[in-house]
Amino acid sequence: MTYIAKPKFHHPGLKKNELGYTHRDYEGKISTLCAGCGHDSITASIIEACYELSIEPHRVAKISGIGCSSKTPDYFLGNSHGFNSVHGRMPSVLTGANLANRDLIYLGVSGDGDSASIGFGQFAHSIRRGVNMTYIVENNGVYGLTKGQFSATADRGSKSKKGVTNTDNAIDLVAIALQLGATFVARSFSGDKTQLVPLIAAAIRHKGASFIDVISPCIAFNNHAGSTKSFDYVREHNDAVNRLDVLVGRDPIAVDYAPGTVQMVEQHDGSKIALRKIDADYDPHDRLGAQTFLARHAAKGQIVTGLLYVDPDAEDMHAHLNTVETPLNTLEADTLCPGSAALDKFNASLR
Amino acid sequence: MKPTDIAAPDYFHKVVDCQWACPAHTPVPEYIRLIAQGRYSDAYMINWKSNVFPGILGRTCDRPCEPACRRGRVEETPVAICRLKRVAADFKDDITHRLPKPSAKNGKRVAFVGGGPASLTVARDLAPLGYHCTVFDGDPEAGGMMRTQIPKFRLPNSVIDEETGYILDLGVEFKGGHRIESMKALLAEKYDAIFVGSGAPRGRELDIPGRKEAAAHVHIGIDWLSSVSFGHTDKIGKRVVVLGGGNTAMDCCRTARRLGGEDVKVVVRSGFEEMKASPWEKEDAIHEDIPILNFLVPVSFIHDNGKLTGITFQKVKAEYDAKGRRNLVPSGEPDQTIECDDVLVAVGQENAFPWIEQDCGIEFDKWHMPKVDPKTFVSTNPKVFFGGDAAFGPKNIIWAVAQGHDAALSIHKLLSGEDITERPLPEVNVSSQKMGIHEWSYDNDISNDKRFKVPHRDKVIALKDIRTEVELGYDVKLALGEAERCLNCDVQTVFSTSLCIECDACVDICPMDCITFTENGEEADLRQRLKAPSLHPDQDLYVSRDLKTGRVMVKDEDVCLHCGLCAERCPTGAWDMQKYLIEMTQAGSSCPTRSRSAA
Numbered sequence: 001m002t003y004i005a006k007p008k009f010h011h012p013g014l015k016k017n018e019l020g021y022t023h024r025d026y027e028g029k030i031s032t033l034c035a036g037c038g039h040d041s042i043t044a045s046i047i048e049a050c051y052e053l054s055i056e057p058h059r060v061a062k063i064s065g066i067g068c069s070s071k072t073p074d075y076f077l078g079n080s081h082g083f084n085s086v087h088g089r090m091p092s093v094l095t096g097a098n099l100a101n102r103d104l105i106y107l108g109v110s111g112d113g114d115s116a117s118i119g120f121g122q123f124a125h126s127i128r129r130g131v132n133m134t135y136i137v138e139n140n141g142v143y144g145l146t147k148g149q150f151s152a153t154a155d156r157g158s159k160s161k162k163g164v165t166n167t168d169n170a171i172d173l174v175a176i177a178l179q180l181g182a183t184f185v186a187r188s189f190s191g192d193k194t195q196l197v198p199l200i201a202a203a204i205r206h207k208g209a210s211f212i213d214v215i216s217p218c219i220a221f222n223n224h225a226g227s228t229k230s231f232d233y234v235r236e237h238n239d240a241v242n243r244l245d246v247l248v249g250r251d252p253i254a255v256d257y258a259p260g261t262v263q264m265v266e267q268h269d270g271s272k273i274a275l276r277k278i279d280a281d282y283d284p285h286d287r288l289g290a291q292t293f294l295a296r297h298a299a300k301g302q303i304v305t306g307l308l309y310v311d312p313d314a315e316d317m318h319a320h321l322n323t324v325e326t327p328l329n330t331l332e333a334d335t336l337c338p339g340s341a342a343l344d345k346f347n348a349s350l351r
Numbered sequence: 352m353k354p355t356d357i358a359a360p361d362y363f364h365k366v367v368d369c370q371w372a373c374p375a376h377t378p379v380p381e382y383i384r385l386i387a388q389g390r391y392s393d394a395y396m397i398n399w400k401s402n403v404f405p406g407i408l409g410r411t412c413d414r415p416c417e418p419a420c421r422r423g424r425v426e427e428t429p430v431a432i433c434r435l436k437r438v439a440a441d442f443k444d445d446i447t448h449r450l451p452k453p454s455a456k457n458g459k460r461v462a463f464v465g466g467g468p469a470s471l472t473v474a475r476d477l478a479p480l481g482y483h484c485t486v487f488d489g490d491p492e493a494g495g496m497m498r499t500q501i502p503k504f505r506l507p508n509s510v511i512d513e514e515t516g517y518i519l520d521l522g523v524e525f526k527g528g529h530r531i532e533s534m535k536a537l538l539a540e541k542y543d544a545i546f547v548g549s550g551a552p553r554g555r556e557l558d559i560p561g562r563k564e565a566a567a568h569v570h571i572g573i574d575w576l577s578s579v580s581f582g583h584t585d586k587i588g589k590r591v592v593v594l595g596g597g598n599t600a601m602d603c604c605r606t607a608r609r610l611g612g613e614d615v616k617v618v619v620r621s622g623f624e625e626m627k628a629s630p631w632e633k634e635d636a637i638h639e640d641i642p643i644l645n646f647l648v649p650v651s652f653i654h655d656n657g658k659l660t661g662i663t664f665q666k667v668k669a670e671y672d673a674k675g676r677r678n679l680v681p682s683g684e685p686d687q688t689i690e691c692d693d694v695l696v697a698v699g700q701e702n703a704f705p706w707i708e709q710d711c712g713i714e715f716d717k718w719h720m721p722k723v724d725p726k727t728f729v730s731t732n733p734k735v736f737f738g739g740d741a742a743f744g745p746k747n748i749i750w751a752v753a754q755g756h757d758a759a760l761s762i763h764k765l766l767s768g769e770d771i772t773e774r775p776l777p778e779v780n781v782s783s784q785k786m787g788i789h790e791w792s793y794d795n796d797i798s799n800d801k802r803f804k805v806p807h808r809d810k811v812i813a814l815k816d817i818r819t820e821v822e823l824g825y826d827v828k829l830a831l832g833e834a835e836r837c838l839n840c841d842v843q844t845v846f847s848t849s850l851c852i853e854c855d856a857c858v859d860i861c862p863m864d865c866i867t868f869t870e871n872g873e874e875a876d877l878r879q880r881l882k883a884p885s886l887h888p889d890q891d892l893y894v895s896r897d898l899k900t901g902r903v904m905v906k907d908e909d910v911c912l913h914c915g916l917c918a919e920r921c922p923t924g925a926w927d928m929q930k931y932l933i934e935m936t937q938a939g940s941s942c943p944t945r946s947r948s949a950a
Binding site for chain 2: 002003004005006007008009010011012013014024030031034035036037038040041043044190191193217219223231232235
């Protein structure tokens with residue numbers, strides 16, 4: 001933990017985005033996590049993605065549960081809305097907020113304890129409902145706040161810092177999200193911002209349930225030999241299927257890739273994702289294919305990263321429920337209450 | 352790029368921009384920290400060792416350190432380094448017991464021509480080593496131009512007396528009122544070495560029509576200032592024109608304001624920006640209601656029966672040729688006449704050595720300057736050394752001090768039978784500042800304050816008495832605020848490749864986006880790929896050895912705040928904050944030839 005506030009001075013040559021903000025304007029308070037925590041890199045990636053997308057901070061709601069990961073919304077977007085909810089209850093708070101005001105950008109920030117243990121059911125239902133959100137799990141495989149017990153995502157056979165072998169099977173949140181119908185599913189690594197930043201940006205632009213599992217080494221309790229979530233292990237076993245650039249309509253970026261290696265994906269809002277294929281056979285539009293690909297590679301001990309599945313024409317919960325375009329929280333009494341004449345008419349129809 | 356060799360003494364020295372820019376290489380951040388701690392005497396002694404005249408320089412230095420100060424690249428203004436130096440001098444306790452004691456004489460005799468900053472620096476370095484030092488000066492008291500040319504309202508006599516006194520009290524013999532008229536005669540006195548620190552004593556003439564006829568009211572600036580300083584001149588006409596745009600011109604016009612000049616103007620050939628005077632000296636003159644008129648070239652003095660009545664000027668404008676050189680060409684507008692009662696000519700200074708005979712073994716170049724080695728300061732006569740303005744023409748006090756230290760080292764080596772061309776490396780001391788997981792032995796919390804103004808005496812009072820000091824100096828509170836603005840650039844970010852696990856924590860926390868992890872490449876290419884644009888290519892890149900992923904760590908030293916957050920957020924201690932104290936070797940340093948080692 002650092003006692004001093006991060007100095008206000010910034011590099012005099014920092015670029016500004018369309019809103020005139022530098023990336024420093026998207027910061028929050030200084031992190032109180034352990035030095036070197038992977039979560040801080042995810043924080044930096046969220047800051048970078050929001051800066052690049054020129055998002056107005058007051059248009060974002062960041063919602064989290066309990067845990068190291070759930071502390072991080074305090075460290076980014078200091079001028080956004082935020083709700084630090086009960087352990088594992090981020091998805092239901094987020095769903096409620098989204099129902100009330102569909103106009104905000106929803107960032108759900110959670111961890112492997114918060115989403116794969118106590119909040120597993122909540123996680124499942126928010127994905128299943130297709131809530132329009134970016135659900136980020138900062139996945140380090142241990143309970144850091146309680147000194148490093150295995151979490152539900154720790155791989156069977158991996159070793160704790162004290163040398164104990166994990167005998168329980170692991171939950172693969174990406175596999176579950178695919179199965180539950182998430183329309184944007186990705187996995188990345190906190191130590192690889194060039195992959196992670198565009199993934200977060202694409203997820204924010206996606207209309208529907210976006211889920212990103214970010215492997216984030218716990219420096220204090222899970223960065224040793226025998227861990228499968230350490231910097232060294234993830235770097236050695238990282239099998240990236242693709243890399244991507246996010247292109248936002250107004251500002252077309254000249255994409256200069258060798259033909260056949262790039263796949264353009266246009267999302268609902270007109271933004272484009274340029275997918276640079278690394279694995280030529282991998283098709284990110286094939287949900288079933290993705291599931292088997294993941295299972296096959298997991299069996300080989302490989303960690304598949306990249307944009308694993310996207311449905312560019314996805315619909316969200318509001319479409320399913322056929323709600324009005326106007327956010328419900330701005331509907332006034334005269335709209336919500338049609339008056340006694342209308343009630344009488346309705347009652348009469350039931351008689 | 353090759354991995355940076357941080358063991359080379361210059362690498363981290365360059366990061367301490369102020370110290371690198373200072374001719375005497377005074378450890379600036381070190382003494383500023385001591386001021387912040389209220390340890391004024393300690394801060395003074397660091398200065399005294401390095402620049403000999405902290406109280407004098409704290410009022411008059413040309414401050415090459417301040418334009419170099421990193422803070423000036425981070426926000427608008429640099430740290431007021433110079434005025435903090437004065438704080439150390441103002442608030443120190445009696446430090447006489449900390450000065451070297453006059454030591455037993457070693458039998459060697461050194462003569463000094465001129466008692467200004469260069470000579471006194473050499474004498475200070477040599478006297479404690481046992482040399483018998485004899486300083487000759489035409490003026491009755493020591494100090495040279497510091498006493499004669501700098502007005503008392505900028506530099507009171509008490510400060511000069513104190514700091515020249517510290518040197519003379521080391522057993523240095525001062526022969527005031529004894530002008531050396533013949534080098535040959537001096538050589539005949541069989542001194543073991545002679546140091547010439549006679550300055551640039553001749554003010555440049557302005558030979559235009561009417562000069563001779565109006566001579567009674569046309570004065571050479573430095574001679575006039577000197578005459579004022581000794582009390583020989585105590586008034587001047589009501590309307591005064593000062594010709595010239597350097598610091599001497601600023602001293603002339605402000606002095607004239609105090610001796611009866613009511614309508615004082617400075618007239619300069621060049622534009623305002625190109626004037627040689629320091630910006631703050633121009634400001635002070637303007638503050639005292641002295642207009643500065645630019646692009647006017649004096650054509651003739653107008654006089655009426657030997658009485659000056661005014662000066663005629665040709666109007667010019669600046670034109671730049673293909674190479675960017677400036678030429679002043681007539682603008683075509685009609686000439687301008689400015690009426691006045693007195694003129695002060697401050698258009699430059701020259702060296703003059705009429706007292707050095709041709710057969711002394713001292714050769715001169717085509718500009719009539721002695722041939723002096725720029726490192727050892729020896730002339731073509733191996734026993735005769737030059738320093739200060741006498742060696743390379745008019746510069747500032749701090750240059751005279753720096754050259755004096757080098758000349759003293761040469762003289763000491765010569766008289767110890769050593770090769771004077773062998774120059775010892777500076778002494779470097781490196782120590783980690785880590786005291787706990789996130790505790791450092793320096794204040795790493797960056798102050799957001801803007802530069803504090805030095806309080807000035809009320810203008811009405813200041814203009815009444817020529818001996819009333821205008822600047823009051825910082826009080827303790829202001830000094831603390833200003834000291835806190837220092838970024839501690841001498842507390843270096845030191846990177847250990849083998850400890851780094853490439854977690855990016857330093858990249859994420861760095862407030863200035865100084866750090867990039869990327870593939871190695873040539874410098875020009877790397878500068879294109881930094882996290883924040885490289886704005887000053889003269890500022891070094893710190894490049895690590897290859898990391899596990901095959902990348903390297905590149906740090907642009909340019910705007911690093913030395914806040915230590917990279918080291919605080921580093922989980923493995925790959926970054927450490929280490930204080931890099933560099934002291935230049937002076938005559939008699941304990942182990943001057945041992946090469947130094949660094950982290």
